[in-house]
Amino acid sequence: MRQVLHACPACGAAGMAVFYEVRAVPVNSVLLVTSRDEAMNFQTGDIALAACPACGFISNIAFDEALTQYTAQYEATQGYSPTFNKFHKALAQDLIDRFDLHGKDIIELGCDKGDFITMLVEMGDNRGVGFDPAYVPGRHPSPAADRLTFIADFYGEQYADYRADFICCKMTLEHIPDVGRFVATVRRSIGDNGDTVVFFQIPNARYVLCDVAFWDIYYEHCSYFTKGSLARLFRANGFEVKNLWTAYDDQYLMIEARPGQSAGEQGRKGAGEEELDGEESVTETMEMVRYFVEHYEAKRNEWRAALAGWQAASKKVVLWGGGSKGVAFLTTLGQSLDDIAYAVDINPIKTGTFMAGTGQEIVAPAFLKEYQPDVVIIMNPVYREEISRDLQAMGLAPEIRTL
Structure with a gap:
């Protein structure tokens, strides 16, 4: 280092x-x-x-x-996966139950195409405002459309006068370079409304570091947090951290925070606030960083050797997952179309498009019935059972590897 x-x-x-x-x-x-x-x-x-x-x-x-570009062409949704949808709906219900979100005003910062805030509004009879420059009108038609407002823009100081009972920010903070300023803006928008609940969900840096998951490191993700560093950021910006937890096979990190200091005291650390269970110290985080550094080359070489072996044996290899993990996996390893010709994705909007940087065509799962792959590399182990069922339903029995 x-x-x-x-x-x-x-x-x-x-x-x-x-x-x-x-x-x-x-x-x-x-x-x-x-x-x-x-x-x-x-x-x-x-x-x-x-x-x-x-x-x-x-x-x-x-x-x-x-x-970076966040426009209508930004296609990050996981909503075509039954596995993800089950998790997403359960998370929405958990938040509604946990914070009594019924007839409340909700803001989502970084709402993407609007699926999550739509669920919160429909399931809890709430009112919602979503901010995201990548929002596409009509992607999620809703009977609660009259209680939903979408603003196709980045959230910032210009929108700090929007108030809510519940502020949600999912899989967005990792895309923001100036995280201190962003969280400070959220705190200022709340002012002295001490009843406001803030919920953030982000990738879990512990998972990335300890699993040496180099495929989870890509350009758009410029910010990475452990429980400890996330809690320290919120406390430094006038919040009281109430809860920290992980979900989705520990890949996602969640925080519940409430305004703990007056808006005029932002920037001071929460005096006397005790750390929660599981908060990593800076020393522990640096130990995880050293572990990543010590094991990264071996993990990368292991995958390079596997791909070279399949190529030498003339085996047809495909990736399942035409998103960020796939792009990072291919570009970090320096793989070409000679090694892997196709990436599979169940999102029909991606069919016929291509992987940035390496050029693999993204195909629908049904394409594999004709292609007959020998090896399928699954980009996220959470989906192994779902994908295995899909392959079996198509009469396919390739070797399956997961990252």
Whole structure:
């Protein structure tokens, strides 16, 4: 690891330590790319992950916000998976029950196509406002449309006058470089309304580091948190952290926070607030970072050897998952169309598009009946059972590997 003169975006401390670098990766991994030529010549940027020695926050200090695009062509939904939908609906019901969300005003920051806030509004008879530049009108028709408002823009200071009983932000904070300023803006928007509940869901950095999941590190994800660093960020910006937990095979990290200091006291750490169970110290986070560094090369070489072996045996290999994990897996390993010709995705909107950076065509599952793959690499182990059933239903029995 090497020290750099870079102020931490979470706490402002200097001396972040770079521990992982990848050059020339696609700056967007889930934009709909309509030609192989466009995919092969997709704009690239660099990744230089650095850890803060003061708070444990991890940031891509090489990130350039101007390079990423969040438009209607940004297609990150997982809503075509029965496994994900079951989780998503259960999460919505859990939040409704946990926080008595009935007849309440709800804001979702980074609502994507609007599926989650639509569920919260429908299932709890609530009113909702969703912010996201990638929102597409009509993707989720709802009988509660008159209680839903969508603003196709990034949330920021210009919208701080929107008030709510419940503020939700799912899988968005990891895309934001200046996390301290963002969370401070959310706190200022609440003001002195001490009853407001704040819920964030983000990828769990412990999962990434301890599983050496280099395929979960991609350009759009410029910010990475453990329980400890996430709690420290919220406390430093005037929140009282009530709960921290993980879900989805520990891949997702959740936080419940409430305004704990007056808006005028933001920036001071919560004096006397006790840490919750499971909060990693900075020392523990740096130990996980060292573990990742020590095991990364072996994990990468293991996958390169497997792919080379299948190619030598003339086996047809496909990825199942035409999203960010697949793009990161292929580009980090430097794989080509000679190694893997296709990526499978159940999202019909992606069918006929191409993987940014490496050019694999994204095909529907039914394509495999004709293609007859020998090996299927599943990009997320959560979906192994679902995908295995789909393969079996098509009369296919390939070797299955999961990341």
